[in-house]
Amino acid sequence: MKVDSEFATFEKMASGLMAIPHATIKAKLEAEKEAKRVTKKGKATRRRGA
């Protein structure tokens, strides 16, 4: 039924897209990027030292 499928997708989006503030996801993505950058830098330093 159309109502069911529309509501199901709406509810899913409302619980995620609407309820999770942009800043929360942005901060997480930036932290992940920073962690990757630090790991990469650490590996490069170790390689140079070896």
Place this chain on the structure above:
Amino acid sequence: MLSVFGDESADETQQRVFAVGGVIGDEDRWNWLEERWIICNEGAPFHATDCDSDSGNYKGREHSANKNLYKSLTILLAESGLGGWGFAIDLQAQRKVFPESPDIAYYKCFLEVLLAMRNCAAHNKETVKYTFDLRRKDKYNAGYLYSRLVEQKDWKDHIFTKIAFESSRENNRLQVADLFVRETMKALDNHFGPVKRPPRKSFETLVETGRFHVEAIGEEWFQDLKRQMDFDKELGPPEEYRAWLKENDFSHNTLSMFRYIEWRNREK
């Protein structure tokens, strides 16, 4: 008290980018700008897309005259002391990650702009009053979302009890928001759209003041949201929603779905 005037903008196909933006400031700054805005526009209502593309009321005028007007108004806004915050969504990325997503881009952008402006008001120990461009289709739903925010503890001390929706033809300050949100939308469209272009001078003029900020969400952001949603709480069965509609004698529409989710969250 601070006043925010907000508007929305989309690319010409309405398929690539959607944005909402708000311009914020105190009454003195708004009056300073408004006085000069009216003189620059010779009393006529300004419309950013038409002015920028030689269409509507700007059709038949010299292209350079339209460009100069747009440039002058951008410089005025940059010099006004007002600030702005825009939020844009890459609609293609949203469709790619959530192919069946309902059309709620406006509400997401709207809420993010409200939140940024509320934070600005709280930071300055002020209260903020919002006026948005009258968008008939979404006015009631946006008004409903606002009415729910007003009741929340973190919000009620910093936002005005009512939100206003007015026509930009009769409100110069909404025309200011129209210019800023067009810049927000174009900034993202030039980056993600089919033709890659460098940032517009008008956008750079505003951003260089340090008072105008734009946030945009693309595929990486939606992918992360999807990962979070996979672990989200269990959702309610649609049959319950249908029964609730019947019980309350409501029709199935966006407002009813917002109401139902809010009602269910309250009940639980």
